[in-house]
Amino acid sequence: MKILVCISSVPDTTSKISFTDGDTKLNKAGVTYIIGPYDDYALARAVELKEQSGAIITVLNVGNADAEPQIRKALAIGADDAIRVDVEPTDSYFVAEQIAAVAKEGNYDLILMGRETSDYNSGVVHGIVGEMLGIPSFSPVMQLDLNGNEAIMTREIEGGKEKLTASLPLVLGCQEPIAEWKIPNMRGIMTARTKPLKVIPAAGSALTTTEKYSLPAPKGACKMIPAEEAEKLIELLKTEAKVL
Amino acid sequence: MILIFTEIADGAIKKSSLEAIYYGSKVAEMMGTTATALAIGNADEAELAKAGNFGAAKVLHANDTKLTNPNSMAYASVLAETVKSIGAKVVVTAKSSFADAVTARAAGALKAAVVGNVTELPDLSNGFQVKVSIFTGKAFADVNVNGDVKILAIKKNVVAPIESGNIATVENISPALADNLFAAKVTETIKATGMISLPEADLVVSGGRGMKGPENWQPLLDLADALGAATACSKPVSDLDWRPHHEHVGQTGVKVAPNLYIACGISGAIQHLAGVNSSKVLVVINKDPEAPFFKAADYGIVGDVFEVLPKLTKAVLANK
Numbered sequence: 001m002k003i004l005v006c007i008s009s010v011p012d013t014t015s016k017i018s019f020t021d022g023d024t025k026l027n028k029a030g031v032t033y034i035i036g037p038y039d040d041y042a043l044a045r046a047v048e049l050k051e052q053s054g055a056i057i058t059v060l061n062v063g064n065a066d067a068e069p070q071i072r073k074a075l076a077i078g079a080d081d082a083i084r085v086d087v088e089p090t091d092s093y094f095v096a097e098q099i100a101a102v103a104k105e106g107n108y109d110l111i112l113m114g115r116e117t118s119d120y121n122s123g124v125v126h127g128i129v130g131e132m133l134g135i136p137s138f139s140p141v142m143q144l145d146l147n148g149n150e151a152i153m154t155r156e157i158e159g160g161k162e163k164l165t166a167s168l169p170l171v172l173g174c175q176e177p178i179a180e181w182k183i184p185n186m187r188g189i190m191t192a193r194t195k196p197l198k199v200i201p202a203a204g205s206a207l208t209t210t211e212k213y214s215l216p217a218p219k220g221a222c223k224m225i226p227a228e229e230a231e232k233l234i235e236l237l238k239t240e241a242k243v244l
Numbered sequence: 245m246i247l248i249f250t251e252i253a254d255g256a257i258k259k260s261s262l263e264a265i266y267y268g269s270k271v272a273e274m275m276g277t278t279a280t281a282l283a284i285g286n287a288d289e290a291e292l293a294k295a296g297n298f299g300a301a302k303v304l305h306a307n308d309t310k311l312t313n314p315n316s317m318a319y320a321s322v323l324a325e326t327v328k329s330i331g332a333k334v335v336v337t338a339k340s341s342f343a344d345a346v347t348a349r350a351a352g353a354l355k356a357a358v359v360g361n362v363t364e365l366p367d368l369s370n371g372f373q374v375k376v377s378i379f380t381g382k383a384f385a386d387v388n389v390n391g392d393v394k395i396l397a398i399k400k401n402v403v404a405p406i407e408s409g410n411i412a413t414v415e416n417i418s419p420a421l422a423d424n425l426f427a428a429k430v431t432e433t434i435k436a437t438g439m440i441s442l443p444e445a446d447l448v449v450s451g452g453r454g455m456k457g458p459e460n461w462q463p464l465l466d467l468a469d470a471l472g473a474a475t476a477c478s479k480p481v482s483d484l485d486w487r488p489h490h491e492h493v494g495q496t497g498v499k500v501a502p503n504l505y506i507a508c509g510i511s512g513a514i515q516h517l518a519g520v521n522s523s524k525v526l527v528v529i530n531k532d533p534e535a536p537f538f539k540a541a542d543y544g545i546v547g548d549v550f551e552v553l554p555k556l557t558k559a560v561l562a563n564k
Contacts, residue, residue: 013495014514017382037496092358093351093391115341118495120378122360122397123341127316127348136317136427139345142489156490157314158253158342158443160435166428176496177489207357207391211373214384216521222528222538227547231559233527236543238563241525243447243504244471 001055001146003046004106006099006113006125007074008036008089009067013118019213026213028066035070038114042172044179045144046112047078053146056080058106062089062098068197075192076184082195087202092120094206096128101203103133108169110151115140115173126173136166139173246272246279247332248300249323249343252287259444260338262298266405267398268336269299270365275334280304281412282326284311284319289414296412298405303414304330310421314342318425320349325419327354327393339397340443347395357391362398380495380518399522400443400501442491445474448502448523450493452478452516454509454530454549458486463553464508470560476500478510494519508549512537529553 011017011031018027035043046057059079061067064086071082085098103111111133116123123139130137142161143154152165156175184192225233238244248268250261257265265281272279281300283292285307292303306322323346327335335350337343339360351358361377363384372389377399389396442448449468455461468475475491482492493500495515501522508529510516517540520526528541529552538544545552 011379013380013518017379019383092348092360093356096352118380120360120376121380121499122358123344124348124351124358124360127320127345128352128358131320131349131352137345137349138316138428140341156341157433157435158340158441159439159490160433160488161490162430162434163432164428164430177483207389208359209388209390211386211388213378214386216381216384219540220542222541222544224544224546227545227552230545230547230552230555233543233545234556234559234563237504237525237527241504241542243525244560 001049001053001110002106002108003049003055003057003110003112004060004103004108005039005043005046005057005074005079006060006111007039007043007070008114008117008119009033009061009063009070010036010117010119013037017215023213033066033070035074036114036117038116038118038175040114040181041176041178042112042114042174043074043077043079044182045174046110047182048179049146050078058083058108060085060099060102062087062095064088071197072192073184075195076188077182078188080195082197084197084199085202086199090206091208092122092124093128094204096125096132097204098202099125099129100132103129110168111171112174115175123173126171130171133171135169135171137171137173138164138166140175141172142175142178144172144174144178245277245330245332246275246334246336247327247330248279248281249335249337249346250281250283250295251338251340251343252283252285253441255287256291257283257287257295258338260340260400263400263403263405264336264338264398265295265298265300267365267403270403271334271336274365274368278302280330280332282306282323284322285314286312292414293411296410297407299408300412303412304417305414306417306419308418308421310426313430315426316342316345317349318421319346320353321421321425322419323347324350324353326417333393335393335395337395337397339399343397347397351395354393355391356393356395357389358395358397359387359389360397362396363402365403377522380499381521382518401503401524436488440472440474442474442476442498442500445500446503447471447473448476448500448504449473449506449508450476450478450510451481451487451508452510453480455481455486460550461487463550463557467506467553467557467560470557478516507537508553510537511535512540
């Protein structure tokens with residue numbers, strides 16, 4: 001069993017977002033980077049599958065050298081080796097193209113990643129990779145078990161969920177509660193330092209460029225209504241906010 | 245040519261897809277072309293013709309019985325083939341997890357640029373530029389989209405459709421469907437029935453840990469019922485299994501953009517705000533006046549949710 005886990009390196013979800021250089025670059029000062037929260041679920045499930053029935057996990061990041069602490073963390077959590085495609089991850093098609101190129105070389109049974117990255121939230125990379133490789137893709141997957149060559153999954157759908165089965169190889173976009181996030185232990189951190197990390201150049205070219213960033217307009221003051229006159233809220237929502 | 249991927253639920257075009265059709269027709273106007281809607285699955289011709297009311301000149305309907313149940317791979321194949329056959333340059337869809345799965349595979353087949361969470365009509369003055377919401381609503385990016393085919397997934401409430409009264413012509417299509425598109429076997433579907441769809445809802449009533457337990461949800465359900473609102477919850481509530489996971493709103497859950505979001509007993513952690521910050525009007529009810537959610541709210545009530553909720557329900561019913 002060979003599993004490829006694709007991780008993004010993104011600002012911590014509690015980060016305050018701001019921009020520099022005339023709003024053309026993300027201000028990285030004071031921002032802590034983490035493994036994408038959804039990718040972290042995918043990684044955790046891969047490690048569980050490895051513990052249950054053995055697997056070799058390769059972790060893949062499309063990004064520049066700044067992402068290496070997150071890659072080392074993934075190795076500390078339980079991945080066996082890592083590949084970094086050395087390029088700024090601009091758009092979904094471009095990132096998927098890099099992942100598909102690595103996947104074609106490696107013959108993986110499972111390609112796991114988060115349902116979306118928490119920076120651009122597009123949620124399409126897994127599907128594009130699946131199409132490029134000519135294998136099925138499913139997302140968002142909340143449960144994953146393997147029975148030989150068959151994957152038994154639960155996928156979230158609008159207003160509920162469905163159970164489905166399909167044969168490997170597969171590309172899956174993962175989300176909670178597929179597994180609990182894992183925290184690396186000391187031994188994992190020590191061994192991660194010497195696990196192989198291969199850096200390779202990118203292929204193809206980006207299909208989008210970002211011209212400028214902006215922040216939402218600041219919110220006005222909150223209008224407080226005394227609890228004993230709570231019913232007045234409904235009137236205000238009708239006449240003032242006009243949403244009822 | 246602009247093609248709109250249209251989602252059908254229970255035989256009707258989804259409201260979010262009607263917005264996408266309107267958006268697509270506006271892009272078509274800007275580009276001096278027409279908008280065609282692609283509908284896949286079971287629906288009446290009369291229902292599909294309503295796409296004309298929102299600006300589509302034509303509806304292409306793929307109604308093979310194999311397509312009755314939503315299957316992202318088969319739908320993607322139909323979408324990609326249709327883009328090729330009509331020569332569409334721009335594909336518009338309403339953002340949803342199903343539409344994402346469909347457009348993703350179509351993008352892979354078409355070498356298309358995909359941009360998600362588009363918040364405005366494109367700027368065509370210098371190439372093709374769109375504004376997208378990034379970092380789960382914390383910021384925006386103006387993105388230049390290149391590529392021969394462009395796929396735009398638009399957020400809810402990006403356009404306010406003006407109905408034209410026109411009727412679209414509906415044409416049936418029978419695209420080839422390869423067997424390997426049906427590789428997955430769905431063994432069970434568990435779906436809440438008679439519930440208002442959360443991502444589609446205009447009004448949402450949501451509960452957090454301040455509700456103190458699943459047995460206390462009735463007053464919240466009563467208000468949602470009176471308003472005709474969908475119900476939602478915070479991450480701790482779904483983690484504790486007080487409410488089903490598909491109701492979880494936030495950074496790692498459903499992102500909503502209703503006209504009104506009423507948060508009951510939710511403190512307003514930044515991860516929760518990420519899922520609701522596109523709402524037009526935010527109401528926060530919390531007994532803690534220091535709850536961070538009040539800073540993001542439009543209206544606030546400091547008080548016991550179990551005293552406040554019945555008052556609101558009563559006021560809604562009295563106003564009906």
